[in-house]
Amino acid sequence: MKHPCVEFILACACCDVLGEFVRTLAPEFPEIETRVYVAGVDMDYIPKYGAVTESMLVINESEVLPELSKAAIRKAFEDLAATVK
16 A cells, blocks of 8 residues: 555454444545455455454554544544645
């Protein structure tokens, strides 16, 4: 992926709403490359991050968001977009 990028790995059904939230934020931040992976369906993330048992949001392929909530995810997008401008 090119930078800046956000990758959301959806590993449990309870986080499905957060995966959809990431998908809805992506068009608002076109300068950020965004990808949502679904565990068990997508396998592209495994070489980079290994087998994942909990949902997680990865920023620029190196930083993991410690808290998964809509507010925290939106802030991560906004902070990352601010570094581009």
